[in-house]
Amino acid sequence: MKPLTDQQIAEYFQRSFTAVDGLWFMKVEEKLGFDAALEIDNEVWKVLPKIQARKMKSLLNASDDIDGLYECFACRLQIEGFAFETRKDAQGFTFVVKSCPWHNQMIKSGREHLSGKIGSTICRTDYGTWAREFGNVSFDLQEQLCTGGTQCSLRFTRPAANS
Numbered sequence: 785m786k787p788l789t790d791q792q793i794a795e796y797f798q799r800s801f802t803a804v805d806g807l808w809f810m811k812v813e814e815k816l817g818f819d820a821a822l823e824i825d826n827e828v829w830k831v832l833p834k835i836q837a838r839k840m841k842s843l844l845n846a847s848d849d850i851d852g853l854y855e856c857f858a859c860r861l862q863i864e865g866f867a868f869e870t871r872k873d874a875q876g877f878t879f880v881v882k883s884c885p886w887h888n889q890m891i892k893s894g895r896e897h898l899s900g901k902i903g904s905t906i907c908r909t910d911y912g913t914w915a916r917e918f919g920n921v922s923f924d925l926q927e928q929l930c931t932g933g934t935q936c937s938l939r940f941t942r943p944a945a946n947s
Contacts, residue, residue, distance in 0.1 A: 798865070802889055818898070822905055829909045836860060837917035850876060850942050853918035857940075860914075876921070881936035887929050903930035907938075915940055 788796070813821035837853075840860060846852035854870075854877055861868050867883035890899035908925050915923040926937035 826905050826909050829906050833910050833913035837914050849919050850921050876941035879938040884929055899930035
């Protein structure tokens with residue numbers, strides 16, 4: 785048996801992860817309709833980011849604050865195949881996504897017309913959950929590729945200082 789490289793193994797699991805997410809959604813949609821599938825999918829994305837964030841924190845030995853979020857979330861986007869830039873300022877940071885593998889998959893599967901509705905729901909839940917896993921960090925989805933924007937703008941800000 786020819787052994788696979790680490791890169792090949794990573795590609796295999798990446799493809800499996802995205803395929804199972806899409807197939808699961810479409811099968812639920814077939815049985816219960818689009819709105820029910822989106823509602824159930826959103827419930828899944830309230831939990832999965834907690835698992836991802838906690839594991840990434842452990843793997844990177846990251847702090848449990850906005851700086852740890854930056855490190856872990858950037859790693860997550862990178863390994864999932866996002867093309868992005870980051871902008872930091874005194875209040876927090878913004879990830880500017882130029883290419884989203886989830887939106888690209890929707891285009892490839894001929895379901896681009898649904899991408900905005902799915903992205904507007906799931907991205908808010910997913911990324912907001914990531915923010916909360918690192919303390920009282922706020923998240924704001926400012927622009928999205930899937931709703932016709934030129935980029936996705938994911939804004940994370942520090943907790944307000946106590947007065």
